[in-house]
Amino acid sequence: MKRTTSIARRHKTALGAALACVAVLGTVATATGAQAATASEHTASVARTSSTPYVMNHYGEENADKGKAERSPEHLVLSEFTTARDLDWKQWGAKKAVATGKVIGMWCLETCQDKPLKGTLTLSDPKTVNGKKVFSSFTLKLAGGNGAYDSEDLQGKHPLATS
Incomplete structure (x- = not known):
């Protein structure tokens, strides 16, 4: 009788340990699944294919x-x-890419080096250069309005380096 009780206890202990492992694995699987879902949602919002352009940075x-x-790119x-x-890229597609961020330049050394200007950047006009599709133009809209500065006129569309 004593041996049967001992075997039953071992089985219960093993069963309890197995159930605890299943619970832990379930929690890890759920967390991993949630992270994967979040990552795929982000990837879907900024979907990329072989025809999605790059920017030369x-x-x-x-x-x-x-x-x-x-x-x-972050910068x-x-x-x-x-x-x-x-x-912070809101869109990166086959025809254009749009981000919000901070802008600094040689034209505003006195004011924007310590306090960058906020703006919305749009990349456009993709073309193929050396076998790679790259954006060739940008438009920048500053939060305080675009303007002409001593060194740089930020109004309208501007060429972007493609190599």
């Missing part, structure tokens, strides 16, 4: 001369005088 010392083909050199940073 000259941001950073390592990219200054040759540039780097990127999609949805982007728009011209020799203007840079956009902390970009």
Whole structure:
């Protein structure tokens, strides 16, 4: 009788441990599934295919001369005088890409280096360069309105580096 009780206890202990493992695995699987769903929702909102254009980015010392083909960069050199940073991409499609972020430039050293201007950036006019589809133009709308500055006129559409 004692041996039967001992075996029954072991079975109950093993069963309890197995159920605890299943509960933990279920929790991990649910959390992982939720993370995957969130990631796929974000990916779907900024869907990319082989025909989705890149932007040639000259941001950073390592990219200054040759540039780097990127999609949805956090920082982007728009011209020799203007840079956009902390970009939050709302759209990245086959015809255009749209982001909000902060703008700094040589033309506003006195005011915007410490307090960057807020703006909306739109990349457009994709074309194929060296076998890669890249955006070739940008439009920048500053929160306080566009304007002409000593070094840079930010009104209207401007060419974007494509190589």
